[in-house]
Amino acid sequence: MHLIFLGSPGSGKSTQAKRLAQKLHLLHISTGDILRDAIKNQTSLGLLAKTFIDIGELVPDDIMLRLIKEELTRERKGFIFDGFPRTLAQAEGLEKIISDLGINISRVINLAVPDELIIERLASRRICRNCGQEYNLITRPPKVNSICERCGSEVYQRPDDDPDVIKNRLAVYHQKTRPIEDFYRTRGLLTEINGSGNFDEVFDSISEVVAG
Ligand code: AMP
Numbered sequence: 001m002h003l004i005f006l007g008s009p010g011s012g013k014s015t016q017a018k019r020l021a022q023k024l025h026l027l028h029i030s031t032g033d034i035l036r037d038a039i040k041n042q043t044s045l046g047l048l049a050k051t052f053i054d055i056g057e058l059v060p061d062d063i064m065l066r067l068i069k070e071e072l073t074r075e076r077k078g079f080i081f082d083g084f085p086r087t088l089a090q091a092e093g094l095e096k097i098i099s100d101l102g103i104n105i106s107r108v109i110n111l112a113v114p115d116e117l118i119i120e121r122l123a124s125r126r127i128c129r130n131c132g133q134e135y136n137l138i139t140r141p142p143k144v145n146s147i148c149e150r151c152g153s154e155v156y157q158r159p160d161d162d163p164d165v166i167k168n169r170l171a172v173y174h175q176k177t178r179p180i181e182d183f184y185r186t187r188g189l190l191t192e193i194n195g196s197g198n199f200d201e202v203f204d205s206i207s208e209v210v211a212g
Helices: 013-024 031-040 044-053 061-074 088-101 115-123 163-177 179-185 199-211
Strands: 002-007 027-030 079-082 107-112 125-128 134-136 190-194
Touching: 002 013, 002 179, 013 027, 013 079, 013 107, 013 199, 027 031, 031 044, 031 061, 031 079, 044 061, 061 088, 088 179, 107 199, 115 125, 115 163, 163 179, 179 190, 190 199
Parallel strands: 002 079, 002 107, 027 079, 107 190
Antiparallel strands: 125 134
């Protein structure tokens, strides 16, 4: 099975994708996580990516397509793409890469959440610096302030979750990523799911669609 999760930043797609990947034994490929790891390890990719991520802009398409091609050539298991593709050029590039590898996309899940809710969610989102566990200061704060309950490391706010950067990320999403919805809709692959409900409800809806 080869799935793509679309949705704005803060739509909950990463948390849902991780859980579904675990349930279905699929590889979870998050380009945001790959780029953040590269930044942490100060690789040349990381140094370059940071200049875009910090201001809420997208990393250039040719870099992202090269990165995905490497991932897919190495790994032949089923996958869930989380945060990729993010532009029409990436969607078209991906089509070429997977057709060369004999892979078909099984379904594209689009998690729809209104912008007002996204801004609220992202401004209160906190993440463990070490294991990536997500918290929310309003709905799920860590039991001890700023300490991860899973691994004891520091819980922090992503620099790109700053309110000004969030506004830009949403603008970029509407301008560059939303056109992908039509790309997959015309191929009969897109299913839209309301991502505003609670985590378990949304997960059940996704699981139903994927079970087909
Ligand atoms: P995410 O964790 O998916 O919200 O990604 C964080 C940031 O990484 C985004 O705001 C972009 O700057 C960058 N990024 C992640 N995936 C992509 C992609 N497919 N294309 C371009 N930039 C990306």
